[in-house]
Amino acid sequence: MMQNKTKEHVSVFLNELVSLLPVIKDSWYIDATLGSGGHTQEILSQGGKVVAFDWDDAAINRAKTQFSSELNGKRLFLVHEPFSKLKEAVKFLQNQGIPSLFSGVIFDFGTSTEQLMSEERGFSFRGSGVLDMRMDVRLAVMAKDIIAAVPAKQLAQLFRDFGGELEADRIAKAIKSSPEPIETTKQLADLVISVKHKKAGSLHPATKVFQALRIAVNSELTEIQLALPQALSLLLPGSKLLCASFHEGEDRLAKHYFQIWEEQGKGTRLSKKPMMPSDDEIISNPRSRSAKLRGFIKK
Structure with missing residues (x-):
């Protein structure tokens, strides 16, 4: 049964x-x-x-x-x-x-x-887990690795292509100029909230950025x-x-x-x-x- x-x-x-x-x-x-x-x-x-x-x-x-x-x-x-x-x-x-x-x-x-509710998986902007986002833990690259390694221009393009993020350039520049490495979901969500101009609406301001990173991590x-x-x-x-x-x-x-x-x-x-x-x-x-x-x- x-x-x-x-x-x-x-x-x-x-x-x-x-x-x-x-x-x-x-x-x-x-x-x-x-x-x-x-x-x-x-x-x-x-x-x-x-x-x-x-x-x-x-x-x-x-x-x-x-x-x-x-x-x-x-x-x-x-x-x-x-x-x-x-x-x-x-x-x-x-x-x-x-x-x-x-x-x-x-x-x-x-x-x-279940993936979104698990803080340690790093898929959700609600919580403070490591920016992981791997569907398969056998994959080598996490979201935090992409943020650390990819230049601002390419990072902004990633946010546009995979997330449709209209303020991609502003967000990417803020990530790369951050005095501390962005390694947790809370750090990234807070940063996006702080730099985005348009915050109204039903979607959380970090939704599109998180979606774009998840798509990139998992190809x-x-x-x-x-x-x-x-x-x-x-x-x-x-x-x-x-x-x-x-x-x-x-x-x-x-x-x-x-x-x-x-x-x-x-x-x-x-x-x-x-x-x-x-x-x-x-x-x-x-x-x-x-x-x-x-x-x-x-x-």
């Missing part, structure tokens, strides 16, 4: 993603972003089987307890790797009865509530570029690739690939415009306010 331990984190588009697949009993699916296990749990509860990926060892360790019976029954396989290694991992697992093609692939990009957009073509190649004809994104860079990549694939005759988009969260979902799960959902059906 599955234990529901996902109360702290609410998966965005949970019902939409799983119903759009849809789940066929005893068919295999890939959850490319396991996180707190919400999508994997729903697929399993409807009789599907799952290969779930996550490069965060905390997510993998939680899932080992959460889904112990499904793991023992070989209805679920966990892969502690980034989703850029989809094909490599599937090939490795085929000697354990995993198929070469799947009935659906789900991506839910972004951070989980998130490169990961998506590598993973989406692999995901398409792992789909059975008529099956769906579904992507929930949370910022413009992620959504732009999904849109680009789906449009190109449609032009190449590899399948069709579910719709030209992304699906947006309902008002009810935004109220019950504020994290969903910036979410977009796109899908592609393989020919």
Whole structure:
């Protein structure tokens, strides 16, 4: 019996993603972003089987307890790797009865509530942890290392490209001229608050800077570029690739690939415009306010 331990984190588009697949009993699916296990749990509860990926060892360790019976029954396989290694991992697992093609692939990009709530992970501007931000602790470079090593001009460009930060130059110059090295989340958040002109609105002033650093540390957009073509190649004809994104860079990549694939005759988009969260979902799960959902059906 599955234990529901996902109360702290609410998966965005949970019902939409799983119903759009849809789940066929005893068919295999890939959850490319396991996180707190919400999508994997729903697929399993409807009789599907799952290969779930996550490069965060905390997510993998939680899932080992959460889904112990499904793991023992070989209805679920966990892969502690980034989703850029989809094909490599599937090939490795085929000697354990995993198929070469799947009935659906789900991506839910972004951070989980558990990651944001953990001060020592350094993802959140609320708290005072080390500026780490690594999804995978096996990665060598932390956010504090980027801040220390990258010149102001390139740092500002990073904030603009990955965060859409309008005051990127001012923030980057303040970081590089700081008398003390910026090594904690509180130091960085306080600095951004002190130098930004525009502080009104619902977003914390440091939101975009933190997002940009997280994307850079984890090479998130490169990961998506590598993973989406692999995901398409792992789909059975008529099956769906579904992507929930949370910022413009992620959504732009999904849109680009789906449009190109449609032009190449590899399948069709579910719709030209992304699906947006309902008002009810935004109220019950504020994290969903910036979410977009796109899908592609393989020919």
